[in-house]
Amino acid sequence: MTTQAEISAEIARIAAARRDAGPAGRPALDYPPYRSSLLRHPTKDLQLADPDGVERWAPCFGHGDVDPFEADLTIQHRGEPIGERITVSGRVVDGEGRPVAGQLVEIWQANAAGRYIHQRDQHRAPLDPNFTGAGRCITGPDGSYRFRTVKPGAYPWRNHDNAWRPAHIHFSLFGTDFTERLVTQMYFPGDPLFDLDPIYQSITDPAARAALVARYDHDETEPEFSLGYRWDIVLSGSRRTWMERPLHGDARRGAVPA
Numbered sequence: 001m002t003t004q005a006e007i008s009a010e011i012a013r014i015a016a017a018r019r020d021a022g023p024a025g026r027p028a029l030d031y032p033p034y035r036s037s038l039l040r041h042p043t044k045d046l047q048l049a050d051p052d053g054v055e056r057w058a059p060c061f062g063h064g065d066v067d068p069f070e071a072d073l074t075i076q077h078r079g080e081p082i083g084e085r086i087t088v089s090g091r092v093v094d095g096e097g098r099p100v101a102g103q104l105v106e107i108w109q110a111n112a113a114g115r116y117i118h119q120r121d122q123h124r125a126p127l128d129p130n131f132t133g134a135g136r137c138i139t140g141p142d143g144s145y146r147f148r149t150v151k152p153g154a155y156p157w158r159n160h161d162n163a164w165r166p167a168h169i170h171f172s173l174f175g176t177d178f179t180e181r182l183v184t185q186m187y188f189p190g191d192p193l194f195d196l197d198p199i200y201q202s203i204t205d206p207a208a209r210a211a212l213v214a215r216y217d218h219d220e221t222e223p224e225f226s227l228g229y230r231w232d233i234v235l236s237g238s239r240r241t242w243m244e245r246p247l248h249g250d251a252r253r254g255a256v257p258a
Contacts, residue, residue, distance in 0.1 A: 033198035035159050066104065071137040073107075073149040081131035083112025083150030085226035088169065088186070088214065091143040095237020099143030106136040106172040107147055114153030114167075123156055148226065154193060166193040166200060173233065182243040186231050187213045208242045 030041040074081055088107075092100040110116050111133060113125040131150065139145050154164045168185045187200065194200055203209045211234075220228025234240045 031198065031202045033160070034202055035198075066136055066138050068137070070135050071145075071147050073131065073133065073135045073147065076132055076135075077130040079130040081111065081128050081150050083128075083131075083153075085148070086151045087146065087148050087220050087222065087226050087228045088231060089144065089146040089217070089220055089228070090214075090230050090232040092139050092145065092173065092233045092235065093143050094235055095240060099139070099141065100235060101139055101141045101143055103139040103143070103145075104136065104174045105139060105145045106134070107149075107169050108134045108172075109149065109169045110152040110155055110167075112150050112153050114155030121155075125153070125155065151188070151227075154191075159198060164193055164196075166191040166197050171233065173235070182235070184233070184241055184243045185212060188229070189213055189215060203242055211239070211241055 031037050069075065074085060092103050092105065094100055108116075110121075111128045111131045113128070115121060115123065115125040115127055117127060117132060133149075133152075135147055135149065137145050137147065149169070152167045152169060154167050157163050157165050166187055168187050171184050171186060173182045173184075174180060185199075187194070200209060200212070203212075214229040214231035217228040217230040220230060222228070
């Protein structure tokens with residue numbers, strides 16, 4: 001059982017690392033409390049890649065390839081998933097507040113018990129046969145997106161003693177081509193694990209951290225059915241939403257980043 005002294009020590013360790021993090025509140029690539037970053041941050045000079053060569057092999061989606069039903073993660077199987085139904089909606093905008101229309105938005109998440117459908121996720125929480133945990137949509141003319149899902153659970157991730165990730169949903173957005181992919185995480189308000197989470201705390205700017213937390217939206221809440229949350233994504237400018245760096249993510253990146 002973790003003692004209060006051990007919790008206080010972990011908070012102090014995170015606070016000390018934040019003081020040494022990257023400039024302008026951006027996380028350092030080698031952030032000690034986020035232990036797996038020490039194994040993956042670049043130690044060699046970066047090399048330029050030919051974007052045209054990458055795009056020749058990349059998939060391509062048009063509006064006809066993304067079905068509106070893909071944005072509802074609760075109807076992908078014969079039965080309903082277990083958990084608290086929620087709706088997450090918002091707008092994707094640029095630094096001037098202008099809508100970014102036609103943007104491919106993808107999400108993936110753990111189920112209500114905090115378990116991903118992934119071979120490397122073997123912690124003792126049940127899988128839900130009626131929940132895959134992935135969806136996508138195309139933003140509307142006003143930059144809007146909307147997903148229906150279940151609220152994900154917290155889960156252990158072995159970064160340190162008794163380490164648990166706050167409940168979150170991963171978001172992926174593409175720019176004008178597949179070399180401009182941006183990945184980030186959306187959190188839920190009032191989570192008690194925020195102060196102990198090295199990934200969340202690695203963002204040293206309090207305003208940038210707060211921008212990753214959705215707000216409860218009563219207008220989006222459906223009577224006797226689901227709670228609503230709103231989260232807007234800013235792609236550029238001084239108020240841009242923090243995104244994971246391409247070379248800075250969890251070892252399970254691909255389908256299940258932390």
